[in-house]
Amino acid sequence: MQDYSLYAGCWVALDEDGSVAGVGATPEEAGRAGRLARPKARLQLARITPQAPYLALPQWPLALLRPFSADRRVWLVGGAVRDLLLGRPPHDWDFAVERDAAGLARRVANALGGAYVLLDAERDTARAILEDPLSRTPVTLDFASLREGTLERDLFARDFTLNAMALTPEGELLDPTGGQRDLAARCVRVTTPASFTQDPARLLRAVRTAAELGFHIEPQTLALLRRHVPAIETVAAERIRPELLRILQAEPATTTLRQLEQLGLLARVLPEIAALRQVSQSAPHHYANVLDHSYAVISATEALQAHLRGREPLPTQTREVAAPSWAWTSLQAALLPHQTALLAYLVEPVTHEATRADLLRWGALFHDAGKASARTVDAQGLTHFYGHNAQSETLVQERFTALRFAARAQHFVGTLVNAHMRLTTLSDAPEVTRRAVYRFFRDTGDVGVAVVLLSLADILAVFGPRLEREYWQRVLRSAGALLAGAFTRSETVIAPPRLLNGHDLQALGIPPGPALGALLEQLREAQAAGEIQTREEAEAFVRAAREATAAAGA
Template structure:
């Protein structure tokens, strides 16, 4: 075995089924093994047919299989491990005459290493023709060739993710390639842009990655709607133009999600506002993790989808900008922005479920601010908020907090922050702790009960009365079946 490399147990499980053809563990799998980082995603290069080997392996192990890229003869095997964890094995035919040519055509040197594997469990010496191990020790991200990024421009986005994840410095020549790749990103398929961008947004250090994307001027190429916000003047208390504000909102939101999920703690809270947010969010950590980890479809978690929505939350401002005696205003920008956010999500081939989440989040991101004017945030007001925003309620609350933070050069005025945080505390408590009572109470009467009691036929009037009953229950005005029966009689008479 190569010195310093511990072969993951998941890989050892597949070795006996590999067969006689030469196979190498390659790419990030080797890099993570050198770092001692756990992973469940493994890449293999095969001298023979990657698709055929993947299918045979799946049959032997009783695992799931599908063609990942038939044109490049790449197949994927999904194997269930202990405790229900899933390991992903991708088998690709060599790209080139041999393993050295294959590695030379990869993206970065720290991904251009290979370990030869044989069924007996033996592991050959590390193959590292480009000095990837040394670059990894130096924490330097270096392209494999002068044309590595131009050959596949999505690697520019990947460089940001790897630099932040591995805490690497992007080497100067590679940095030049990254900057030059900006106009080339238009050539990349929407699906590949989506997948690389969402992997970045799903990182524990997504905040730093978003900031680096902006520093390298890649944000606008990935999200053209952001370019329209460049230089867009905003009224006080906004300290930044539309573009910088949107990027700052996404960065602050990533920090808040990290505070909610425990990926960041007191030591990472950069100022008093974040420290107070940590106290508010930590109360809902277990349910909060479940909420942001939920994947509406295709395995893309809500936390990444929420950051995507945050980048687009003010996309409607350029089209709604008006200048009045009171200054610049953006009336209805959230409505226009929600439509643009759907268009952007459709462009990246997000699912219809994901598009709907993004639309609702952008459409309602101003609602928590409007609730600040309520002298007392009643149960009825809380119920109406969630009736409007549906399942994205916590997303809207978190985005609202980040949106407010991004208006100011830190520190935010603490009285301004505490007003919004107070609204957020109440709404999050309702969602995570009082859902059955305040957010979505089950009516004490059914539709049939209402029809029988009032002599009504089935129709919209029954639905209207049930909606009123549900709101009255949420407000605490109706607490028993007897009160519910009296309420529906009164509601029918008040029509």
Template sequence: MTHLPFDLRPLEASPAGPILAFLATCEPSVALVGGCVRDLMLDRPTHDLDLTVERGGLDLARALANRFDGAFYAMDVERDTGRALLPMAGQEPLVVDVAAWRGASLAEDLHLRDFTINAMVVVLRQSGHEFVDPLDGVRDLKNGLIRTAAPSAFRDDPLRVLRAIRMLAELAPLGFRLEEGSERQAAQFAPLLVQVSIERVRDELARILAAASPGDWVAKLDDLSILDIVLPEATALHGVSQSPPHIWDVFDHTTHVINHAHDLVAWISGDDTALAVSSLPWVADSIEQTLGRWRAELAALLAQGAGAQLRTHGQMLAWAALSHDWGKPATARLDHDDEKPDRWRFFGHPDVGADMAYEALRRLRFNEAEARRVSLIVRHHMRPLLLAVTGLPSRRATHRFYRDLGDAGVDVALLSLADMQGTYGSTLTSDDWQPVLDTVASLLDSYFDARDQVIAPPALINGHELMAALDLPGGKHIGQLLEAIAEAQAGGDVKTREQALVLAGQLSAQQRAAALQG
């Protein structure tokens, strides 16, 4: 029997302890395997348990669900793989995945796994647990290497190409790197990703975008010719030049924006050190001082789900950062001027990019709400920057901003801060930055602190009353009149029902006159 190279007692003393005790009584023997063993050895928190058993994976998952009042799911009947979601006191449910051996023995099963550091197991027994490591995963773990378990690993399951980068993204802060031979194989077998279900590809990409410095890992995907297989819209940004103040081409600009957006969301969500990762020190200080008053409200909004799968607004903002300039290659135009340097223009790129983002996210099987939200953010991502040109936005402009965007307007405001930093890089000055930050602060102040005055003022009159008072027929023009009244309320120009009726009468007369002239 091989003694454990790590201490299992903290897990045994946790709310998952009774589950481990039960598993140790099972026949045939059950083993902890994969990421949970790896994370325990790295002293990282483990949020789920992966189990392997000689046979009866579905039966064991069902038995766990029954014994611990959880839920059972048949994940893959052909491979005898099931999942149990088990309630944990005061915590999220524990996810327990149970799979039958894929080979004739435990050793053969481990040789069929993805990476050596995921091919270590702890066989659970009442008489004493046993550690099994036929591929010397401990050595690779100590050396910080992500190495395939077999030469055929990527061919056997091409999704592992993406998983390798995702694991690298998650473990790089601990000093891990992709073993050279495995990296070459990842590039070699990347074209096989077209054989993988698009949902699995989406989920790995989402985890990569959720890791620290996600823009760097998007660049890594590109370096290994993986990105072009899964997101050709992103690789098309390469070599698309931009005029000053931009200091990078569109691709490199995008990777920086992704990083800044990630760090901003991480700071909002409670990581006090996040902004220091990618932002200039004085920029980080200005964000903390200006946005700090709404940090809790922003965190609550970003934690909301964008669809039935409950991927959060914060997670989807990463996709908006990734796709915000996808429209630039198709709209690039070099303007010549005899008296000024030539300039690259990208007229209409937000609209083109919004359509591309929507199509790409639907292709990746994001739901309609998620795809529409990202598309909306991309379509309007320039608005805070344009508003900042003329000073703080008026109450009317702010009302129109949120009328068009809803709560996605907050996402757009945050993205503009990442966009600015990804434009200027280290050349950013206070003169460039402060107007945009002030504009974002004004937009957030209206959303969180003056909603009833600016964004959704209480109705002074409804459609039926408007039709009766002005003898108007029904139709979409009634909604237009009500919106005009709301905008005038936001601007402080209409405060009473009588003033609302006067404005509606004037606008209605203008509509009739325009119709007669037409």
């Protein structure tokens, strides 16, 4: 965290890394000084509080709110205060208001050209949605009237001490629960022993908050958490889902998943996953049970994405996968031609709360979930899981429905787990033909690239240190052919322009019906395979099919 004590009471222009580019008595002076010093930088104006802990209060939105709070007391509360103390850009702007919070939110929205949303008239909570002038993205400011009569009682009613601090518009920090102490100790502590009873969703939130911040849960809070674990089953799915999403986003996710498992929370929120601890598997699997293997696949997806971003994976990630270093080196080389396209693919949102990268981790978590019901043991004592991919898709559908995931997310992860063995099958062939590439993406659609990445992670985790070079090179060649099809040859081998449509086929004597649709698909596949390139060849293909059908019926 930057030390701003030298600039106490001044306005500063901050660079994106938080360093001071300019100083002034007013925001205008600081802005001019900053632009002179760093003309190409994206600068943010902030006022340094006149007293310790010398926080940088951003001009937007805090300074803009000051005129609206002249007739009532307003405090910035919650995660934004915590993030300012940690030197992180706040994402959640929550304000406690002495009275008429909804009226204040409406005034702010109207004056600053934003949108107003009444969240709860009875509890007097409302939202102003404004455009951040720097990023040009929408930012929400939530306003709520004090629920407990006084600010101090309101703060004690919050979940954890590090979220129970408040800032006045002048920059005075109010910390009745000891949040600063716990930030310094890097621990998550409940504000009162009744915290988990008041809201059992805090059971997951405690684990998630510790994971996101790299903190630990304070021992007494951990003991309270263990005592109240069964209460998580009373929490609505709509509140559990976002916590689980954020837990899987916080790297390394497996550290947090193991903590959920050890606390007994995993068995209550994802019982089909927790049950995989008892499902054993034999060679060639590096891990003796399916859950540890699934954890390793999650770590492999994280490490793979780290390599794509040009950084080294966390030691815990590569250690859990246990693959040889040469395997990672050759993987990097194989993915390098598609690095930019892969990164763009992964950050694409599937729903408002999850990107493809997020759902890839859910696919890693669920890809072998069906093994519990598909497990068989042959006469030689070897374990098999025939059809487990389809069983895994069924479990995804059931759990994602229970957690109220959007249909698009359910389809994405369901397709991902069902198809996760396709790359292994393709790698057994001497080459990946154009027809094979077409069929792969016909069946997987826009999930196909994620299927390739999950399959690579799965293979690394299956074999671990026993991975053979020759086999891995075959897998990478197959993966390269599929990725090239997706990113550089899509209009040729995945979605070639139609040479004929349904009306054309009817003009050639094919009657409407299922047979016409099937013939169109055959034509498209032959075109993708390179067997048909012109309209004339397509018409000849249709005539031959019509004659073959007539001969078969004679």
